[in-house]
Ligand code: HEM
C-alpha cells in the first residue's frame with residue numbers, strides 16, 4: 164500500500180524528474196572517499212551562508228556615510244541575534260577565502276586542472292578573484308576608521324598601475340576621494356554585482372564538475 | 386547481510402546528514418526570525434507629560450488649538466512626530482475641560498475648528514465632527530480621540546501624550 168506522501172512524490176517525480184535529478188546531482192561516483200574532495204562543497208556551503216546572512220544584514224544596514232556605522236552599532240547592540248548574524252557573516256568571510264584557497268591547492272596537488280578540466284580550473288580562478296573582491300568591498304561597509312583607511316590604501320595600490328592607474332583609482336572610488344559614492348558603489352558591488360557573477364560562475368563550475376565527474380587521484384603511472 | 390529491520394550504511398549517512406542539516410538550519414533559522422521581528426517586539430515607552438496651554442488664556446466655549454512634538458528613537462535615528470489637538474473649556478469651572486485629538490479617525494489627516502460649521506472639519510474627505518468630537522457626516526468610523534490631562538499648580542494644562550479612544 165502506498166501512503167499519501169509516496170503518491171504525491173510519484174506524481175511530482177513523473178513531472179519534475181526528481182529521482183533522476185537526485186541521481187545525477189547527488190548520487191555521483193566519487194574516487195575513493197577523500198576528505199580533501201569535500202572542500203568544494205564546503206566552499207559552496209559557505210557561499211550560501213554568506214548570501215543568507217548578508218541578506219539579513221541589509222534589513223538594517225544603511226550604506227551612507229552618515230548612518231553606516233550607527234546602523235551596524237544598532238545591529239550589534241539592539242537587534243535580537245544581530246551579533247550572531249553579523250558574526251557569522253564576518254568570520255564566514257575569512258573562512259571562505261581560506262577554504263576556497265585550500266580547495267584550489269587540492270585541485271592543484273591532485274593535478275585535477277588537466278584535460279578535460281582546464282575550464283573548471285579557469286572558472287575556479289574567476290571564483291577565487293570574486294571571493295577576494297567580496298572581501299575587499301565588504302570590508303569598507305562598516306565605515307569605521309579601519310575600513311576607511313584599508314580602502315584608502317587598497318584603492319591607492321590599485322591606482323599605482325602604470326598609465327591607467329589614476330583611471331582605475333577614480334573608477335573604484337567613484338571620484339578622486341573616498342566619499343559617499345565609494346561607499347555606495349562598494350555596497351552595490353558587494354550585494355549585487357559580485358554575487359550575481361559568483362552565482363553564474365558557480366553554476367558553470369558545478370556543471371563542469373558533474374559533467375566530467377571527479378578526477379581520480381594520480382597514481383604511479385601518472 | 387541485512388535483515389528487514391537493519392539500517393544500511395547509506396541510510397545511516399543520509400539520516401545523519403539530514404539530522405545535522407536540520408540542526409544547523411534551525412540554529413540559524415530561529416535566531417533569524419527573532420532578528421527580523423526585533424523592532425516589532427520592542428516595548429514602546431509612554432511619552433512624558435506635556436504642557437500644552439495655560440488654562441487662564443483659554444476662552445470658554447471656543448476650542449483652543451495646540452500641538453506638540455514627540456521624539457522617539459527608532460533604530461539609529463530620532464524620529465519627531467507632531468501631534469495636535471484642542472482644549473475645550475465647557476464652562477468657567479477649571480475642571481470642566483475636554484481635550485480632543487485633531488487626528489481624523491478616517492485616515493489621520495488633521496481636522497480644523499470651523500466657527501461657521503460649529504464643528505471640526507477634515508480637509509481630506511470633508512468629514513464633519515461636532516464640538517464633542519462625534520461624527521456628524523463623512524467617512525470617519527468613530528469619534529475623535531482624546532487625551533487624559535491634569536491642571537497643575539501653576540494653572541497649566543498638562544496632557545499625557547497618548548491618544549485614547551472616545552466612547
Ligand atoms: C566560490 C568558490 C568555489 C566553489 C563554490 C567551488 C565548488 C566546487 C565543487 C562543489 C567541486 C566538486 C567537489 C570538489 O572537488 O571539491 C569543485 C571542483 C573543482 N574546483 Fe572548485 N569551487 C570554487 C573555487 C575554485 C577555485 C578557486 C579553483 C581553482 C582555481 C577551483 C577548481 C576546481 C577544480 C579543478 C575542480 C575539479 C576537481 C576534480 O574533478 O577533482 N574551484 N569546485
Ligand code: FES
Nearest residue numbers: 489491492507510
Ligand atoms: S482623513 Fe479625515 S475624512 Fe478622510
